[in-house]
Amino acid sequence: LCQYQGFWFQPLVGLEGIMWMQQHFISRPTDVYLISSPKSGTTWLKALLFSIMNRTRYDFSTHPLLTTSVHECVPFMDLDLFKTTPIADPEVLSSPRLFATHIPFTLLPDSIKNSSSPIFYISRNPKDVLVSLWQFMMKVKPKDLPPLSLEDAFEMFCEGISPCGSYWDHVLGYWKASLEFPSKILFLKYEDMKEEPLLNIKRVAEFVGRPFSLEEEENGSVQEILTLCSFEKMKNLEVNKNGFYRVRNTKNDVFFREGKVGDWENHLTNEMAKRLDEISRQKFQGSGLMF
Ligand code: A3P
Numbered sequence: 075l076c077q078y079q080g081f082w083f084q085p086l087v088g089l090e091g092i093m094w095m096q097q098h099f100i101s102r103p104t105d106v107y108l109i110s111s112p113k114s115g116t117t118w119l120k121a122l123l124f125s126i127m128n129r130t131r132y133d134f135s136t137h138p139l140l141t142t143s144v145h146e147c148v149p150f151m152d153l154d155l156f157k158t159t160p161i162a163d164p165e166v167l168s169s170p171r172l173f174a175t176h177i178p179f180t181l182l183p184d185s186i187k188n189s190s191s192p193i194f195y196i197s198r199n200p201k202d203v204l205v206s207l208w209q210f211m212m213k214v215k216p217k218d219l220p221p222l223s224l225e226d227a228f229e230m231f232c233e234g235i236s237p238c239g240s241y242w243d244h245v246l247g248y249w250k251a252s253l254e255f256p257s258k259i260l261f262l263k264y265e266d267m268k269e270e271p272l273l274n275i276k277r278v279a280e281f282v283g284r285p286f287s288l289e290e291e292e293n294g295s296v297q298e299i300l301t302l303c304s305f306e307k308m309k310n311l312e313v314n315k316n317g318f319y320r321v322r323n324t325k326n327d328v329f330f331r332e333g334k335v336g337d338w339e340n341h342l343t344n345e346m347a348k349r350l351d352e353i354s355r356q357k358f359q360g361s362g363l364m365f
Pocket of ligand 1: 110111112113114115116117118121202205206207209303304305306308329330331332333334337
């Protein structure tokens, strides 16, 4: 990782794309943005937003999410677009465009900050983020690199060295911005979405300007979306079990691991948990944010 404007990035897969975004990305007023710190539930929210926004277009029995990686349906701006991959030439995509990115708030291009487009930010508790990130990095790291121990990953994470991190600065940036611009940024928590999926999917639909009608609530369409995007359903789809995400040359299954709240308990020691809690207490103090 290398540092750029106070945050840490992977030089090729992250930083290059963020610089491209800052210099070349042209926003449209109809765009919708999904932003997160890595491993906070991006994949899930991508599926939900894609399904909500396209719900009159696709039938649930032939839905693209059943056969195509969600990361191809919803491109990462900082990974996919700047290479104008087969996935997405941003100029050719029809409106409304839905993009995801891990860019920190302070680096977000003004054209996005000042547009009328909604931003959905998904956050997650740092202990589960760390464990998820460590497991993910072990799966995607080049074979010739030695394994990264949990202890080393933990130390780096505590020091703020993680992709697009520090984790705490990333989350705080969007948390504060969501308080300042409540009609532009919807700040979501993975834990809340797990606990009350129905309530949260309705919040998301309303914020994107596509609230569910009473009829949709009664005829089961809302539940169909929740089921289609659920961890169990997505993890077991053939495309996610055995398919490849061609842009990054990664197996799609790396994005689906446990999908639970609190899996950190199976990996972190009490001392590690206490130290992360203490850093969170200090960093989030006075902000009103807690996990
Ligand atoms: P775990 O590693 O804890 O299982 P991101 O999408 O931001 O990379 O985050 C990945 C995390 O979200 C992983 O967490 C993954 O299992 C979980 N996840 C992926 N799809 C999900 C879904 N449909 N519902 C809930 N969690 C999901």
